[in-house]
Amino acid sequence: MTPEPGPQRALVASSFVNRLGTGMFVAVSALYFTLVVGIPARQVGTGLTIAGTAGLIGSVPAGMLADRVGPRAVQLVTLLVQTVTMAGFVFVHSWWVFTVVAALDRIADAANNAARGTLIGRVGGERPALFRAKLRTFVSIAVVLGTPVAGIAIQIGTRAAYVTLILVNAATYVVCALLLLRVPEFPPLPRPAGARRFAALADRPYAAFAALNGLLSLQGVVTALVIPLWITARTQVPPSVAAAVFGLNFVVGIVLMQPIGRRVETTAQGGRALRASGLAAAAGCAVLAGSAAGPRWAQTSVLLLGAAIVSAAGVWALAAGFSLAFGLAPDHAQGEYQGLNLLGLDTAAAAGPAALTALVLGFGAPGWFVLAAGFAAAGLLGPAVTGWAGRCRPGAAVTGRAARPSAAGSSAP
Known part of the structure; x- marks a missing residue:
């Protein structure tokens, strides 16, 4: 179950920290935007639908860019953007601001996942699917561990508790990026002759x-x-x-x-x-x-x-x-x-x-x-x-x- 030392273990550690924060945020996000910010639940759903639709434009271009400049570089940029967008949720005060920030965050997340998938393929070597299965196990554990922390914020119920948790999640993107620096940057592979x-x-x-x-x-x-x-x-x-x-x-x-x-x-x-x-x-x-x-x-x-x-x-x-x-x-x-x-x-x-x-x-x-x-x-x-x-x-x-x-x-x- 334990990933191999070196790039595989570094990528697992980076992903674990990232998903730990995700587990905390996902569990409180709906309550934060409805109870603390005051956006009606139906409008939150509409905003998330718009954001999800906007996110569709991020994956294929980011994947192409990862093929040309290297997947780690693209993922580091997307993590920086997600740090800003996650922290931006603290300043959301209306539906349209929420929708814009959520859309930018979703586009960056889709781009991150595309670049991350490419990096997993390179780090995983001859058995990338097996490595991704191991990685999935660890990130699932991270999400489960993050959920009780979210429960504490929900139990406290104050704006300060929710804001603290959101900022902690923003910080996990920074830690994720620092750990990702331990993964080597893989050079782009040449396109074979005749390949489209x-x-x-x-x-x-x-x-x-x-x-x-x-x-x-x-x-x-x-x-x-x-x-x-x-x-x-x-x-x-x-x-x-x-x-x-x-x-x-x-x-x-x-x-x-x-x-x-x-x-x-x-x-x-x-x-x-x-x-x-x-x-x-x-x-x-x-x-x-x-x-x-x-x-x-x-x-x-x-x-x-x-x-x-x-x-x-x-x-x-x-x-x-x-x-x-x-x-x-x-x-x-x-x-x-x-x-x-x-x-x-x-x-x-x-x-x-x-x-x-x-x-x-x-x-x-x-x-x-x-x-x-x-x-x-x-x-x-x-x-x-x-x-x-x-x-x-x-x-x-x-x-x-x-x-x-x-x-x-x-x-x-």
Whole structure:
């Protein structure tokens, strides 16, 4: 489980600090903007939707830039911007200021993730997906550790408590950048003769994978948003169980991420993992459909079982996404392709919450079954889509194994 000494351990430490702050901020952000700043909840939701849409423009250009000047340099710049935008939330006093700052923060975050994905591919060497699985485990632990700290600020309930926590989160971006300086700057890889510029945008098989990956990532929306709203609107389950679902999701991820990640490293394995993810998510949604009937203890038990199954499905989707996002991308354009994959994920994240809540809360149990059918259909497409993408990769073997990063792409300068 422990990352290797050197660049891998430094990148894990940097990411851990960053996500520790994120765990604190995410848990209090909605309460801060509504209760302290005084922005109505609906306007906060609208502002975040606008910010999420704006963030879509950040990933692909940042990935291209990371390919040309080096991923660490791009990530350091984005961390500086996020330090400023996070601190800027302290001075928010109206909806339009909130929306502008949130949009800038989301654009920087999308750019950061694209550059970070490229850096992970270089630091991870011959097995970037496995390294990313390890990294995911540590950042999940960081988010869990940050949440109780947020609970203290919520319990105190003063503006000073919220502002202190936000500024601490801003400081984590600085610490993250300082730790990132211990990771070597990898030089750009030369573009092979005949390789196209902006190849990712014209790569239909990879775009199909990115879209499918985005759809299956909506399992995260189910556990983070739909289930808590379902608890309060359609069940007799105590609202405190929503916190248990949040914790359960991270516990399942921490326990399963590395064992599953070790089994998903080729195109064929990635396709099967997407299929398993979709079918498991469908099963979890079917279970959740029954959580509104019966006595309270039965509803709680069924709900936690369904949430655990959906959380496990999310781990399969993450493992598949890690492996395929790296394995299907050419070495010289990892950033560009990571950006396209993130575009698929971010598009789903922007559109998914409204669609899924309207479906499930609007139709009740039948909505869960419709959602289950959608996940199952997306999962069943996994092997076909990834097989198509794998066959189109230069250098991919006929066995369906994705082309792996070359030695030149995985060694430090």
